Amino acid sequence: MPVMTRWLDDQEQATWRAFLSATRALMDSLDRELQHEAGMPHAYYEILVRLSEAPERQMRMSELADACGSSRSRLSHAVARLEESGWVKRQDCPTDRRGQLAVLTADGHRVLVEAAPGHVEGVRRHLFDRLTKEQVAQLRGISEAVLAD
Amino acid sequence: MPVMTRWLDDQEQATWRAFLSATRALMDSLDRELQHEAGMPHAYYEILVRLSEAPERQMRMSELADACGSSRSRLSHAVARLEESGWVKRQDCPTDRRGQLAVLTADGHRVLVEAAPGHVEGVRRHLFDRLTKEQVAQLRGISEAVLAD
DNA sequence: CCCTCTTTGTTGAACTCTCAACTAGATGGC
């Protein structure tokens, strides 16, 4: 039996459309810049960041997938690609013979260090420079509310 | 000459990571739901929405690309796909012989009408139900600030 | 009119992501 749809009111509608446009524009810019300056998409950059912050710059594939909000399949393909570039290598996990460790290589770390300033600059230019301190706090609250489970 | 990088402070860092996670989770959910219920990704749904709102349910390819925040190439591929599904058709533009009009078909309109309630429900569940009225207003302001040129 | 520059839209190749199927190893009950 069909239930009455709760359509979006004007404020919600306008918010949703602005949010979609803004997010798409933001992500497209960052992706393009990162591809141009570091030769990788934003998703791959994030993988390198997570690895660089992990103890011994290494992580189990599934932890890494969770940390990046990525599916296992996606991560598997991505790490394969990053391995071809020589930025990550895989090692067998000593405690679980099913497991694999993704390890950031010296080259991978160097690429990351070189790309980071330009990327941060981009995040500022496209996002934080356009917001007040108050809006930054609001955006954090909103993001955390969306994530809450 | 290298210029000192303005790194993100703690608040910005936390905001940026939460924003990335939240946006990715939100978009992934909506994409999955729409793919499952309507057989198309969110980007294609948006194309149908824009067409449905246009006079005579038709638009020039480049207007449509701008409205969707899409590249011409992307739109061209997308419309080709939507045409295969029978939801959109192309027509020559009468006033500009280079031009093409994308026209929403009756089938396309029907699919859209059927998918809309479920999609709106998803947008509510994943976004608006988790925010206060105040946060919705804030999100609108933030999005518009990011879009401003 | 002619030449140049711009705009419109498409195309193919390379790349990324998704989904379902699959292998291999761990786990738990009996």
Added chain:
DNA sequence: GCCATCTAGTTGAGAGTTCAACAAAGAGGG
């Protein structure tokens, strides 16, 4: 020990996106 079940990770195919190259037609200056 044995079996069913679950978890870790990979794989290949199909779908979507990007990028650069391209053809075709409009626009504008001389």
